[in-house]
Amino acid sequence: MVDVGRWLQSQRYQFITPTPATHALVLGRRTDATASDLRDIFGWNLPFAESLLPTEWMAKLQRSGLVQAWGAGLQRATVRFSTFGSLLFPHSSFPTTQNESVFFGPDTYRFAGLIRRQLSLRPLQGRSRVLDMGCGSGAGGLVAAIHDRTVSPQLVLADISPLALRFAQASAELANVPHVGFSQGDLFNSVAGDFDLVVANPPYLNDGAQRLYRHGGGRWGEALSIRILREGYPRLAPGGRLVLYTGSSISQGGDHLLQAAEAELAAYPCRWSYEEIDPDVFGDELQNPAYADIDRIAAVGLVVQKP
Template sequence: MNQEEHLSANDVTLLQLGRRLQADGYHFITPTPLTHKWVNQRSGQHHAKCLRDVFGWSRPFATGLIDVDEQRQLQDAGVLECEGGLLKSRVRWSSLDDLLLVHSGFPTDSQDAVFFGPDSYRFAQVIQRHLQDSFAPIRRAADVGCGSGVGAILIARARRDAEVLALDINANALRLTTVNAALAGVSNLTARHSDVLQDVEGEFDLIVANPPYMADPAARTYRDGGGAFGAELSLRIVEESLGRLAQGGSLVLYTGVAMVEGRDAFLDALRPMLDRPDFGWTYREIDPDVFGEELLTAGYQRVERIAVVALIVTRMV
């Protein structure tokens, strides 16, 4: 499938921008939102001086930094918007190894924001390690809650003969995933609307997911995992995935866990589902303490730390 054939005229403009940035040697590693905010608040960092400032740091800029014709084309495509007499990009472009991925500009306040950040890099490492360690054939794979498409694109590039589905309920995520897939040159990936796995049929040899795992008062789709501490969606993904794994197939879940009084309630909830003879599984903490600032927010008063974990479940029979 030629990904570019499925793009609107505006998204073709976005794809062309990505190709131009790649050709220019653009490189940007996206930090946490708090780090992004702090860096942009430094003296002399309020306005963009180069394309990395525009499309990485999401800083506003005056007319003249970008070629006039290109600026007009990007404005017409909705990539650039006016803000206080200056221009600002509505998207960011982030580097992951040799990939360049488009996602929402900073700050990610909108309900349909498409997030990319440090979790995306760790998620990518978990997938890459699994693909290197596993010799099981992958004929069909799914990235549940694909966001910018990181998981789906990595799988599609590593297993060119596999059918890879990038699934999300956010139309903006599906749109940007398709742009990113086209830029990555993968033809075996399809972006489809699905609430977890409810809207797709059949079994999968690999299911990956990096779901939202925070309790977000604003209920932003990319961030709110549901439940008291954001674990509801992660548990649902595990529950739905177990019955959809082909023999020898695996679920690779990267998520966050709120630790309360030294207890991992997420792991406690997983055990009844996973302690069965037909499944083998591993569970490990990748980072014991992330997003510490969230402990100051309402609802997290009893939480000691937020850890990120990797769960890998394989159907044995």
């Protein structure tokens, strides 16, 4: 996977991943059903003729299981590659319907932007320890790690999914980030020590199929976010920060995640800030019975700093 990624980088490959709905719409209106370039193959995940790629790279893709036969002599990539600035991230192919799919999309870009803004306000110092909890592709932790290349933080990418850690390891190699550790397990039970920065972008929906990458638990998908807040704060080093990007269900002007977070944070002598980053995401979810009383779902950022 890393070799393929480095080749794509050498070809100046770029692909910004949209929402699944946009992805489906774009594919639906295309008159050509097969790929014509690298963006079609590894971004839009269109079937392609083997002759579209150099023989050497086609053979590597087949040996590594990164393509599969797709009828009528065509192939289809089993992975997507998305870009954020100079970084390249492999993740699950479209559509992400499997339980352990590794997501990358607009939430990832907003999450990365939140981290960048926080580090611009207060950069990492010296040999900081950074944890990306529920790392998925590793985007959050890697964006933090390269924000200032003169600082070389010790980065831990943690996830419950072995597939996510496989993608995260490839992402770290493609980003040329040193001092990266990987940990599989149930949230903070899988990692040791305290951290100067913890970043997290957990699943925050109430997903009827309870897919790992979408379902946050609780009434509206908020449970995992609150658990990260509850378990993460004690693992901050003095002066450490927790940067949580997640979603909140809003009804009659009330922000349900904020209310739960305020109750948790009341027990700690900390400073914190909270912002709506996007007031309306995943609007189609409001059709589901779990959201019958919800007016909108907002993407939010919660930043907590330990004294």
